[in-house]
Amino acid sequence: MSDQKTAVFVVMDGVGDRPLKELGGKTPLQAAKTPTFDRLADEGQNALMDVIGPGITPGSDTAHLALFGYDPITDYPGRGPLEAFGAGLETKPGDVAFRANFATVDSNMVVLDRRAGRDFEPKEQAELQTALDGIEIDDVKVRFIATVEHRGALILKGEGLYAEISDADPHEAGKKILTVRALKPEAEKTAQVVNKLMRVAHERMKDLETNKERAKKGIPLANALLLRGPGRHSDVPPLPVRYGIKAAVIAGGALYIGTAKYVGMEHIPVEGQTGRIDTNFDNIAKKTIETIEAGYNYVFVHIKATDNASHDGNAKEKILAIERTDSMVSKIIEKVSDKIVIAITGDHTTPISVGEHQCDPVPIVFWSNFIRPDSVKRFSEIDAAAGALHTIRGIDVMPLLLGYSGYIEKFGA
Amino acid sequence: MSDQKTAVFVVMDGVGDRPLKELGGKTPLQAAKTPTFDRLADEGQNALMDVIGPGITPGSDTAHLALFGYDPITDYPGRGPLEAFGAGLETKPGDVAFRANFATVDSNMVVLDRRAGRDFEPKEQAELQTALDGIEIDDVKVRFIATVEHRGALILKGEGLYAEISDADPHEAGKKILTVRALKPEAEKTAQVVNKLMRVAHERMKDLETNKERAKKGIPLANALLLRGPGRHSDVPPLPVRYGIKAAVIAGGALYIGTAKYVGMEHIPVEGQTGRIDTNFDNIAKKTIETIEAGYNYVFVHIKATDNASHDGNAKEKILAIERTDSMVSKIIEKVSDKIVIAITGDHTTPISVGEHQCDPVPIVFWSNFIRPDSVKRFSEIDAAAGALHTIRGIDVMPLLLGYSGYIEKFGA
Numbered sequence: 001m002s003d004q005k006t007a008v009f010v011v012m013d014g015v016g017d018r019p020l021k022e023l024g025g026k027t028p029l030q031a032a033k034t035p036t037f038d039r040l041a042d043e044g045q046n047a048l049m050d051v052i053g054p055g056i057t058p059g060s061d062t063a064h065l066a067l068f069g070y071d072p073i074t075d076y077p078g079r080g081p082l083e084a085f086g087a088g089l090e091t092k093p094g095d096v097a098f099r100a101n102f103a104t105v106d107s108n109m110v111v112l113d114r115r116a117g118r119d120f121e122p123k124e125q126a127e128l129q130t131a132l133d134g135i136e137i138d139d140v141k142v143r144f145i146a147t148v149e150h151r152g153a154l155i156l157k158g159e160g161l162y163a164e165i166s167d168a169d170p171h172e173a174g175k176k177i178l179t180v181r182a183l184k185p186e187a188e189k190t191a192q193v194v195n196k197l198m199r200v201a202h203e204r205m206k207d208l209e210t211n212k213e214r215a216k217k218g219i220p221l222a223n224a225l226l227l228r229g230p231g232r233h234s235d236v237p238p239l240p241v242r243y244g245i246k247a248a249v250i251a252g253g254a255l256y257i258g259t260a261k262y263v264g265m266e267h268i269p270v271e272g273q274t275g276r277i278d279t280n281f282d283n284i285a286k287k288t289i290e291t292i293e294a295g296y297n298y299v300f301v302h303i304k305a306t307d308n309a310s311h312d313g314n315a316k317e318k319i320l321a322i323e324r325t326d327s328m329v330s331k332i333i334e335k336v337s338d339k340i341v342i343a344i345t346g347d348h349t350t351p352i353s354v355g356e357h358q359c360d361p362v363p364i365v366f367w368s369n370f371i372r373p374d375s376v377k378r379f380s381e382i383d384a385a386a387g388a389l390h391t392i393r394g395i396d397v398m399p400l401l402l403g404y405s406g407y408i409e410k411f412g413a
Numbered sequence: 414m415s416d417q418k419t420a421v422f423v424v425m426d427g428v429g430d431r432p433l434k435e436l437g438g439k440t441p442l443q444a445a446k447t448p449t450f451d452r453l454a455d456e457g458q459n460a461l462m463d464v465i466g467p468g469i470t471p472g473s474d475t476a477h478l479a480l481f482g483y484d485p486i487t488d489y490p491g492r493g494p495l496e497a498f499g500a501g502l503e504t505k506p507g508d509v510a511f512r513a514n515f516a517t518v519d520s521n522m523v524v525l526d527r528r529a530g531r532d533f534e535p536k537e538q539a540e541l542q543t544a545l546d547g548i549e550i551d552d553v554k555v556r557f558i559a560t561v562e563h564r565g566a567l568i569l570k571g572e573g574l575y576a577e578i579s580d581a582d583p584h585e586a587g588k589k590i591l592t593v594r595a596l597k598p599e600a601e602k603t604a605q606v607v608n609k610l611m612r613v614a615h616e617r618m619k620d621l622e623t624n625k626e627r628a629k630k631g632i633p634l635a636n637a638l639l640l641r642g643p644g645r646h647s648d649v650p651p652l653p654v655r656y657g658i659k660a661a662v663i664a665g666g667a668l669y670i671g672t673a674k675y676v677g678m679e680h681i682p683v684e685g686q687t688g689r690i691d692t693n694f695d696n697i698a699k700k701t702i703e704t705i706e707a708g709y710n711y712v713f714v715h716i717k718a719t720d721n722a723s724h725d726g727n728a729k730e731k732i733l734a735i736e737r738t739d740s741m742v743s744k745i746i747e748k749v750s751d752k753i754v755i756a757i758t759g760d761h762t763t764p765i766s767v768g769e770h771q772c773d774p775v776p777i778v779f780w781s782n783f784i785r786p787d788s789v790k791r792f793s794e795i796d797a798a799a800g801a802l803h804t805i806r807g808i809d810v811m812p813l814l815l816g817y818s819g820y821i822e823k824f825g826a
Contacts, residue, residue: 370431370766372440372773374798388798392467399468403772410770411465412472412485413492 004406008342014307016349016362029380032322036330037379044367046376046387051394063347069398078231084153086258091233099229100152102222117220124210162187163230201225238264251302275304285331310350341368417819421755427720429762429775442793445735449743450792457780459789459800464807476760482811491644497566499671504646513565515635530633537623575600576643614638651677664715688717698744723763754781
């Protein structure tokens with residue numbers, strides 16, 4: 001195997017766009033001043049990328065799973081485990097995880113408020129978490145963490161658990177919490193555990209100090225748990241096992257951190273990284289360089305501001321987010337250009353004109369000091385079509401990045 | 414079905430490269446004078462090719478298997494059968510084959526020299542081969558052939574044999590030959606046969622004339638056999654069965670001949686074909702033309718000199734090998750241009766700057782007197798990116814070549 005370099009993977013969330021009248025028919029990437037991205041496009045290899053497949057609009061979770069080299073269909077564990085990892089709990093292969101809500105029920109388990117009023121103080125979240133975390137149902141252990149407002153993540157740990165169960169959440173107020181059924185025979189045990197858990201959680205929650213206070217104030221009680229998005233942590237090997245690499249994630253948003261940790265990356269916190277346009281780009285650059293120099297083999301850097309601007313229909317802010325990321329990358333290149341293979345891309349297209357994820361492919365550029373150049377001169381959705389890599393899929397990114405970085409062994413003799 | 418032509422497939426081993434400073438930023442293919450390849454690129458259809466897949470560095474064996482139209486992962490039989498075919502023995506579906514070494518052991522089967530001194534005279538090889546070829550263990554027949562120095566190939570022929578067994582070779586001197594275990598239940602019989610074979614081979618080898626002489630000279634005895642790289646000949650149909658074609662291989666290196674014969678090609682020997690830069694390019698051209706005119710439907714021509722130069726970091730010799738192959742192809746085209754569809758490519762990239770196989774794709778051109786041209790004018794890694802075929806995989810080559818040559822029937826009515 002030849003010299004190894006650190007693979008640096010920069011994702012601008014939702015950066016792909018469509019021509020905009022207000023930008024004279026240009027996309028935000030075309031309208032932005034991006035001297036660094038353009039240099040990388042000029043000297044490197046470009047492609048358009050269908051992150052999942054042609055015509056498929058990627059979700060943020062499936063997109064990142066594909067970009068990390070996992071099959072977004074067969075290897076997708078559902079939202080539960082990704083949320084749990086993002087919240088700070090860790091699932092292991094075989095665990096089943098859920099997104100959880102505090103809710104309000106009456107004595108017949110009829111749902112009165114699916115979000116228990118939505119607002120929670122840290123003290124309330126702490127008491128509810130303590131009441132729920134550590135419950136045992138038969139031989140299954142329950143882990144629970146409260147996250148934002150009425151939300152949390154819940155994990156079932158034990159033998160023979162499966163995610164194929166029906167929903168307990170009636171999805172509207174005025175209806176009773178539903179009895180969960182197994183959707184395949186192997187999931188029978190899990191369905192029974194969840195049904196028992198619904199009652200045990202209610203018993204443990206209803207008389208807490210939090211609820212006495214909430215009753216006094218006349219705000220909805222947090223006396224039940226609603227679970228959704230069940231997912232089972234699969235046996236797919238994480239990145240360190242699959243490729244023998246030490247991988248890091250530098251991101252602001254919980255879902256991105258969660259998905260990255262699910263595949264075995266270590267989260268490197270950055271002061272001032274917010275996942276918004278006010279994120280501290282300088283600190284992100286500094287920490288990325290430090291992480292490269294600390295000997296990590298792969299560093300994933302996620303910038304969320306581009307997607308927020310897209311959802312808000314704010315072209316000016318999207319351009320600003322792109323230009324700030326360009327400048328951030330220039331600082332990284334300046335310091336460690338000889339030590340890295342770098343790829344710049346987005347996880348999907350979120351056109352300013354639509355404000356939601358769409359199916360259009362995104363541009364991607366691969367650069368290192370040895371990579372063959374192609375005829376592309378600028379980094380954009382339009383220019384990338386002439387790239388030497390033509391059209392690739394999200395799942396091709398990891399082999400390409402790690403292949404060029406020297407972490408994939410020769411296949412055959 | 415339309416008129417049929419002969420498919421001619423020319424592979425320059427390891428021809429792909431990266432921009433080189435000493436060539437003014439050109440690759441060897443760009444720096445070489447290749448009027449014939451350039452004419453074919455100008456008049457034909459070009460692509461970049463991931464021989465195995467994006468980011469995957471191909472081995473020589475898996476690369477050629479893919480280029481012959483076989484799935485390099487599921488259809489790969491392991492090195493044993495490919496070596497056996499290269500050495501002149503033929504495996505049949507169900508046979509299990511190994512690479513073999515003569516070794517030196519003491520009376521407790523402790524390995525003293527894994528290569529028995531490495532040097533062997535033809536007379537010694539012949540005596541050892543006679544002693545080992547034809548051994549029978551239960552209902553399993555053993556075929557053995559001595560090849561180069563201490564090396565050979567060994568085949569087990571019989572019912573119910575599998576390659577999933579552990580290694581007998583302790584891989585260092587001073588350790589005892591290991592007892593082989595089955596790695597799946599079906600391989601139990603094979604493991605037992607190999608364990609018995611280790612003892613029988615030792616008994617047959619230890620008192621040979623060869624060893625009496627070696628003992629006198631004080632050089633290591635060849636009194637044991639080490640086996641590695643077990644592989645089972647799969648049930649995948651060979652080319653003549655799969656496509657109804659008569660296929661030939663013109664190559665110097667044993668591995669290429671072996672892989673080609675494994676998939677059903679006949680080896681056409683060429684006087685002076687060495688697999689080095691001194692190979693007789695004129696004779697190869699002549700024999701290729703003869704083979705085309707003799708009615709073969711497919712002729713695979715392998716040139717090894719490009720890869721040797723790459724491994725040696727010798728850009729000048731790589732350019733020379735490319736230019737000589739170009740001139741060889743011009744002679745073929747001159748004689749039989751109306752009778753052929755020809756493809757020119759490499760099996761992988763071996764950059765001069767690295768000296769080892771790397772993951773970068775290789776250029777490929779398809780030419781016949783009827784093929785649609787594209788915008789590419791020169792044959793190189795950089796120019797090929799603009800080809801009409803965009804990016805293809807190694808496994809696509811055979812259908813393209815045979816499709817254009819008229820050997821693949823219409824699919825549907």
